[in-house]
Amino acid sequence: MQYAIVDIETTGSYAAASGITEISIQVLDEEGIVMDRFESLVNPVQQIPGYIQALTGISNEMVEQAPLFEAIAAEVYQLLQDRVFVAHSVNFDYSFVKSQLSYCGYELDTHKLCTVRLSRKILPGHASYSLGRLCEALGITHSNKHRAGGDADATVTLFQLLLKNDTEQHILRSLKRTSKEQALPPNVPRSEFEQLPYTPGVYYFHDDKGKIVYVGKAKNIRYRVSSHFSNNSTGRQKQNFMRHVYHISYEECGTELMAAVKESTEIKRLWPRFNASQKRREDLYGIISYEDQNGYLRLGVDKTVRGKVLLNSFHHMEGAKASLRQLVQEYELCPRLCFIGEALYDEKMHRLLCRGACEKREAPDVYNSRVLQAVAQLENLPSFAIVDKGIHHDEKSCILVWKGSFYGMGFIPGDLQIERPEQLREEVTPYRENSTITNMLFAYAKRYPSKIIRFEPANLAESH
Template identity: 80%
Template sequence: MQYAIVDIETTGSYAAASGITEISIQVLDAEGIVVDRFESLVNPVQQIPSYIQALTGISNAMVADAPLFEAIAEQVYKLLQDKIFVAHSVNFDYSFVKSQLAYCGYELHTNKLCTVRLSRKIIPGHASYSLGKLCEALDIPHVNKHRAGGDTDATVALFQLLLLKDADGHIAKSLKRTSKEQVLPPNVPKTDFDQLPYTPGVYYFHDEKGKIVYVGKAKNIRYRVSSHFSNNSTTRQRQNFMRHIHHISFEECGTELMAAVKESTEIKRLWPRFNSAQKRREELYGIISYEDQNGYLRLGIEKMSRGMLLLNSYHHLEGAKASLRQLVHDFDLCPRLCFIGAALVDEKMHRVLCKGACEKKEPAESYNQRALEAIRHLKNLPSFAIIDKGVQQDERSCILVWKGSFYGMGFISEELQLEQPEQFRDFVTPYKENSTITNMLFAYAKRYPSKIIQFNHIV
C-alpha cells in the first residue's frame, strides 16, 4: 500500500470553473517513507484573481510559461493511480485533480483519506484543525504556506504522525468500502451520518455556528444524504457544501409526502443559503364581496392584507380571476358587477350572462339571491385528510386540508377513532400554507383516493 500526499493551488474554489496553478505530490510507502515526489507550477489558462495572488504569491507572470495541465497529466496520473489519495480537506483537491485528468482523458478512481477527519479522530481536542493551526499546535514545520510544495511537506509530516499515533486503526477503518469517511465533508462528524435513519423525512445541513444552510427531503434519509457527498460533481454548490457543512440533523416524517410538505414549509420559514427552489415570496389574492350603494352584491378581487376578510384565497392572481369568471358563468352574475372587464368577457357574452343588474333593470333582490348562492358555493371548498403510515407502528400520519387549503399535519394513535372533522384539527400541528403544498396535496388526493377521508358540510 502506498499513499500519495497531494496539495494544489487554484484560481478559485470549485473545479467546474477554476484551474490549477500549482501541484505537489509526494508518494509514501506503507511505513510513511517518502519514495517519490513531483512538483510543478501549472498554467491555468485563465487569470488568477488578485486576492488569490496575494494569498499564494503565485502571479499571472509566474504561470505564463508554466506547462498546461495536459502536459503533465500522464505523469500525475501515474503517480496517483493505485495509491491512496491523501490531502488536507481531501475532497477539494481530489475534485480538481480528477476533473483536470478527466479533461485530458484519464479516469482517476482511488480511495481517499482526509487528514482533517483523521486528525479529529486520532489526535482529538485541538481548537482548530486547519493545516496551519494544527502544525503550530503539533510543532510541525510549515514553511511556504499556501504554496503546494510547502503545504504538501506539512501534510506529509502530519500524516506520518497520524500513522504513528493510530493505535485504534482509524486509517484502516476509513479505507473500508462501507466507511463514509472518504466522502463526508471534512468538518462533519461521522456520528452525525451514522445516526441517520433509512426512513422518509427531512434533513438539515448546519454551518459552523449551527445555522441551517440547506434543507432537503428524502424517501430514505441516509441514502439521500450520502448521495450529496458520494457523487463527483465539481459544481460550486458541492464545493460550498464541503466547506460549509459542519453538522447534519434530521426529522423523520412517516411518509415521503409528509417529508415534501415539511421541506417546503421549512424552506419558506428558514430561507436556507444553499436552497434555490421554492425561495420566492408569494402574494395572496382573494375574492371579496360587498353591497354597493344601490343594494347589489358585488364580487371582486383584492390583494390580501392583514385583517382583510376573503371568501377564498389564491396564490396567483390568474387563479383568482379564473375562479371569479367561473362563478359569473355558473350563477349568471353580471360581469360588470364582478369587475370583469371587456378583455375577459366580450359584449355579446355580457348580454347573455347579465340580466340587467348593472343597469338596474333586474331587481337587487333577485340578483342577490344568485350572488349569495355563488358565495356559498365558493365557501364550500373541499376538506379532507390524507391518512397513511406513521413513524411508529401504533400511529397513523395525517395531513389535513381544510376548506381547500393545507391546514397542518401530525400523527394519530391507532387506538383513536375520530368521527367528527373538527377532531382531526386537534391532533395535527398547524403549518403555513403555500401554493407548492396545496397543489401537491390535491394532486396526491386525486392519485390515491383510498388514502383520503373526505369531510362534507364544513361551515
C-alpha cells in the first residue's frame, strides 16, 4: 500500500467556483518512506483575493506564467491513482483535486485518509488539531506555512508519526469500504454519528461553539446525515459543512411529516447559518372586528401584533383582503364600513351592496346581525387532527390544525378515546404556525384522509 500526501493552495474555500494556485504531492511507501515528490504553482485562471495573497504569499504575478492545471493533470493523476489520498482535512483537498482532474477528463477514485481525524484517535488529548498548532505541540518542524510544499512536508512528518504510533490499527480500519471515518467532517466525533437512529426526525449540525448552523429533516436520520458527507460535492454548502460542523444532535419525531413540521419551525426559530430555504420573514394578517361610535360593527384587515385578536389569519395581505371582499358580497355589507377601497368597489357596487348603514339609514342592530353571520363563517374554518404512529408502540403521533391554522403536535396515548377536540389541545405542544406548515398539512390531509380526524364546528363551539 502506498500513500500520496497532498496539500494545495486555492483562490477560495470551495471547488465549484475556485481554482488551485499551488499543489504539492509526496508519495510514501507502506513504511512511510518518501519515494517521489511533485510540486508546482498553478495558474488558476482567476484573480487571487487580496486576503489569500496575504495569507499564502502567492500573488497574481507569481502564477501568471505558471502552467494551467490541465498541463499537469496527467502527472497528478498518475501520482494519485491507486494510492491512498492523504491530507490534513482531506475532503477539502480531495474535492478540489478531483474536480480539476474531472474537468480535464480524469476520474479520480481513491481511498482517503484525514490526518485530522487520525490524529484525534492516535494522538488524543491535544487542545487543537490544526496543522500549525499540532506540529508545534509535537515538535514537528513546520516551515514555509500556508504554502503547499511547506504544509505537505509537515503533513508527511505527522503521517509518519501516526503510522509509527497506530497500535490499534485505526489507519487500516479507516480504509475499509464500510468505514464512514473519512466521509465525516474532520471535527465530528464518530461516536456522535454512530448514535444516530434509523428513524424519522430532525438533525442539527453545530459549530465549534455549539451553535446550531443547520437543521434538516429525515425519514431516516442516520442515512440522511450520512448522505451529507458521503459524496464528493464541490459546492459551497458541502465544503462549509466540512469546515464548520463539529457536532451532530437529533430529535426523533415519529413520522416524516412531523419531522418536516419540526424542521420548518426550527428554521424559523433558529435561523441557522447554512439553511437557505424557508428563511424569510412572514407577517401575519387577519380580519378584525370592532364597534364604532355609532354602534355599527366594522370589519377590516390588519397585521397581527401581540395582544390583538384576529378573527382568522393569512400569510399574505391579499389573501385577507380577498376573504373580506367575499364576505362583503355574500352578506351585503357596506364596503365603506369594511374599509374596501373605491378602486375595488365603485359607486355602482356600493349602491348594490350597501343598505344605507354608512349613512345611518339602516339601523345598527339590523346591519350588525349580518356582520355577526359573516364573523360566524370565519370561525367555522376546518379543524382536524392527523393521527399516525408514534416513536413507542404504546403511543400515537398527533398534529392538530385548529380553525384553519396549525396549532401544535405531540404524542398521545395509543388507547386515548377522543371524545372532544379540546382533549388534543391539552395533549399536544403548541407551535408557531407558518405558511409552509399550513400548506403542507392541508395537502397531506387531502392525500391521506384515513389518517384524519375531523371536528364539526358544533363540537368546536362546545370545547371553548
